[in-house]
Amino acid sequence: MATATLNAGSELSHDEILRYSRHLIMPEVGMEGQLKLKRAKVLCIGAGGLGSPLTLYLAAAGVGRLGIVDFDVVDVTNLQRQVIHGTADVGKPKLASAQASVREINPNVEVVGFETRLTSQNALQILQDFDIVVDGTDNFPTRYLVNDACVLLGKPNVYGSIFRFEGQASVFYAREGPCYRCLYPEPPPPGLVPSCAEGGVLGVLPGIVGCIQAMETIKLIIGQGRTLVGRLLVFDALGVKFRELKLQKNPDCPICGPHPTITKLIDYEQFCGIRGEEHTPVGIPEITPREVKKLMDELQPFVLIDVREPHEFQICRIPGSTLIPLGQVPKRMHELDSAHNIVVHCRSGQRSARAVELLIKAGFHKIHNLKGGILAWSDQVDPSVPKY
Amino acid sequence: MAVKIMIPTPLRQYVGKQDQVEVEAKTVAEALSKLASEYSELRRHLYNQEGKLRSFVNVYLGDEDIRFLQKEQTPVNDNDVLSIVPSIAGGAAQ
Numbered sequence: 001m002a003t004a005t006l007n008a009g010s011e012l013s014h015d016e017i018l019r020y021s022r023h024l025i026m027p028e029v030g031m032e033g034q035l036k037l038k039r040a041k042v043l044c045i046g047a048g049g050l051g052s053p054l055t056l057y058l059a060a061a062g063v064g065r066l067g068i069v070d071f072d073v074v075d076v077t078n079l080q081r082q083v084i085h086g087t088a089d090v091g092k093p094k095l096a097s098a099q100a101s102v103r104e105i106n107p108n109v110e111v112v113g114f115e116t117r118l119t120s121q122n123a124l125q126i127l128q129d130f131d132i133v134v135d136g137t138d139n140f141p142t143r144y145l146v147n148d149a150c151v152l153l154g155k156p157n158v159y160g161s162i163f164r165f166e167g168q169a170s171v172f173y174a175r176e177g178p179c180y181r182c183l184y185p186e187p188p189p190p191g192l193v194p195s196c197a198e199g200g201v202l203g204v205l206p207g208i209v210g211c212i213q214a215m216e217t218i219k220l221i222i223g224q225g226r227t228l229v230g231r232l233l234v235f236d237a238l239g240v241k242f243r244e245l246k247l248q249k250n251p252d253c254p255i256c257g258p259h260p261t262i263t264k265l266i267d268y269e270q271f272c273g274i275r276g277e278e279h280t281p282v283g284i285p286e287i288t289p290r291e292v293k294k295l296m297d298e299l300q301p302f303v304l305i306d307v308r309e310p311h312e313f314q315i316c317r318i319p320g321s322t323l324i325p326l327g328q329v330p331k332r333m334h335e336l337d338s339a340h341n342i343v344v345h346c347r348s349g350q351r352s353a354r355a356v357e358l359l360i361k362a363g364f365h366k367i368h369n370l371k372g373g374i375l376a377w378s379d380q381v382d383p384s385v386p387k388y
Numbered sequence: 389m390a391v392k393i394m395i396p397t398p399l400r401q402y403v404g405k406q407d408q409v410e411v412e413a414k415t416v417a418e419a420l421s422k423l424a425s426e427y428s429e430l431r432r433h434l435y436n437q438e439g440k441l442r443s444f445v446n447v448y449l450g451d452e453d454i455r456f457l458q459k460e461q462t463p464v465n466d467n468d469v470l471s472i473v474p475s476i477a478g479g480a481a482q
Contacts (some may be wrong), residue, residue, distance in 0.1 A: 140477045163476035166397040184475040186443040199398070234473060236397065239407055243394075245451050245473065327401075327429065 033222035043067035046136030047098035049206030052084035057214035059102040069114040081203035120265035123149040140187035141268035147180035160209040167209040167235040174256035177230040182250035287368035302341035345370035394471040402430040417460035444475040
């Protein structure tokens with residue numbers, strides 16, 4: 001911990017003056033702005049795709065206290081975009097990895113770590129000691145939790161989100177403008193919007209959006225420029241288009257409106273329609289990879305259908321499978337004979353479960369979902385099949 | 389009225405990967421209805437079982453949210469641009 005923090009934001013050391021010289025020589029920042037940064041306490045929720053650039057740039061800018069909330073562990077698939085973590089960090093807690101990166105960039109920053117899931121039980125307590133909250137989370141329940149906690153505590157919520165090639169950013173500050181619920185009163189039902197693992201994401205996209213979030217946070221702290229309060233920035237990475245949409249406070253907003261019905265934190269998993277860990281449709285007949293291998297070895301006749309996308313089929317496939325992408329199953333199910341034994345697979349077993357459900361409704365009864373998908377096939381039967 | 393509808397990236401797979409679709413319509417409701425008729429796979433992402441626009445999908449005429457105009461009855465003119473802006477969160481499987 002650097003001794004510079006003992007000044008508690010009342011002055012800058014010679015080292016700090018040199019470090020931040022490029023800020024200090026701009027009238028919009030100057031000593032006054034840099035001291036505001038030093039006194040600022042910012043909470044970054046998530047040290048992942050958005051949290052990586054966000055935390056790095058806030059650290060570089062000299063935010064005095066940075067809180068980081070993340071309970072996850074670094075996975076190799078994160079490295080395509082989560083640049084605060086390196087190859088040597090795979091398997092380590094993201095929080096420890098992020099803290100180390102921040103210290104390396106700027107030892108003057110006090111990092112406060114919360115290696116916990118943010119919940120309705122702890123959110124108010126965790127958020128209350130910070131001035132600004134930056135939402136770098138990856139799921140709807142937490143986004144609504146963060147929003148509600150920020151509204152109840154009167155704190156700005158710097159919002160950013162991404163999906164494949166699309167990004168959004170705004171600043172939700174209920175005292176001055178709309179909150180997240182004003183924009184989106186309800187989340188999509190689970191399963192309708194794919195995750196990064198299922199839908200993919202251009203690695204650099206959260207880099208761009210996270211940087212915008214850092215930029216907005218800094219502007220809020222130094223009080224310069226015009227922030228995204230009341231505006232939704234929508235970014236199309238494919239076409240390189242930034243569009244700006246007007247956001248207004250919803251007069252009927254249940255939390256930040258004049259007649260709020262939400263006055264404390266709720267059960268957000270229930271609000272978002274998620275029940276526990278259940279992802280797959282219930283009661284779908286399953287078959288394990290080893291059982292399928294046995295069918296193959298014993299030359300038992302069956303049809304193996306792969307419902308992944310063509311570009312996934314290029315990565316790897318199970319020999320003998322026929323590709324019918326999930327979206328085409330309704331139109332192409334006539335290609336299948338319900339008299340045959342059919343096994344359906346995808347990457348992890350979720351999409352194929354939906355396909356099996358569809359086919360059962362259409363009258364197919366000799367049908368099974370490959371439990372765990374091609375990932376489990378690679379683990380249990382054929383390790384030469386790459387995992388992705 | 390020839391209206392351009394901007395399609396957000398999560399929904400482009402349902403409209404043959406186009407980033408915008410042109411339709412002839414007099415109101416927002418008509419424009420979206422024509423879009424959903426032409427691209428039937430898009431329908432369940434825009435409308436719920438009761439045929440109402442889903443609440444996690446916002447529609448903008450220019451840069452104005454239609455909820456603060458005349459909602460789906462908002463009239464549209466030639467060369468107006470409608471944007472569909474769905475809720476996104478990225479990241480975790482749900």
